[in-house]
Amino acid sequence: MIRVRAPFRISFFGGGIDFEEYYKEYGGAVLSTTIDKYCYITLRDLPPFYEYKSQFSYSRIERFNDPDELKHPLVRNALKILPHDHIQISYDADLPACSGLGTSSAFAVALLQGLHAKRGEYPDKAHLAAEAVSLERELCGEAGGVQDQYAAAFGGFNKITFSKESVNVNPLSMQEVQLQRLEENLLLVFTGFTRFSDLISDETKQNIPHNIQALKRMHQMVAEGEKLLAEGSLDDFGRLLGEGWKLKQSLSKNITNSVIDEVYEVALNNGALGGKLLGSGGGGFLLLYAPKNTHAAIRGALSEHQFVPFHFECSGAKLIYAN
Secondary structure (H helix, E strand, O other), rough: EEEEEEEEEEEEEOOOOOOHHHHHHHHEEEEEEEEEEEEEEEEEEEOOOOOOOOOEEOOOOOEEEOOOOOOOOHHHHHHOOOOOOOOOEEEEEEOOOOOOOHHHHHHHHHHHHHHHHHOOOOOOHHHHHHHHHHHHHHHOOOOOOOOHHHHHHHHHHEEEEEEOOEEEEEEEEHHHHHHHHHHHEEEEEEEOOOOOHHHHHHHHHHHHOOOHHHHHHHHHHHHHHHHHHHOHHHHHHHHHHHHHHHHHHOOOOOOOOHHHHHHHHHHHHHHEEEEEEEEOOOOOOOEOOHHHHHHHHHHHHOOOOOOOOEEEOOOOOEEEEEO
């Protein structure tokens, strides 16, 4: 039996400029961290006593003899890259999919690491991330950027830079006390609904030629956010999140809606200095920066919404059990 976990991520700045249509011409960067919320993949041999060879269990159960029979595109294509016979694969997660936390890419990274481990192979984090990008973007044809796969594979608080030639993951240098203060001032609130990101990601990608100036400004914010963290100017970092959120809304008409806008406005009126919707938009989790002494007021004003406590993590994708 093999059990693997990969973390979900929070992206502060740079979302939208990790599309190859942008960064291959202008370069790109994101500032993000992984958190202690994970997806888990368990793999084991399936005994040869059934009328089917293999099984994949998630929100449904798919039993199959050939990967082409699978409806789940990611698992179907992963098993073509790394074939296995008589295998049972199970998926679990701490938070719901399609919620803006890079859940799909964390799943891709964990699945690939598990399938490799089942074959006695242990690729490094860069290989896992690049393979997950290829799996999602090329083999499955899913729209989106390339930051999530690297965040899930490497883990930690990073500035990830993109160019035509390479992707580099650079751990952020911060004093532990500042990192703890930042963590304490962040709130993660569920908007109440999930969404499928492909439509929004595809629209965002199609709009890139019309949004170059906004994307360049979002690119600049990565360096500004990094500088503010280095200086310990955390409240200004929070305000910059709000500026970035306004810019992000200009990339696609489907990024926000009246429910999201209302939650954000209520948070600002009760002490939040800034924030943003995580992921491509349309639903999922809203990240808020608010001084710790305002959290009670924000939670009270948004009592119908669920807040998720979290901590930063630095392990990335990890093989947690192998027998």
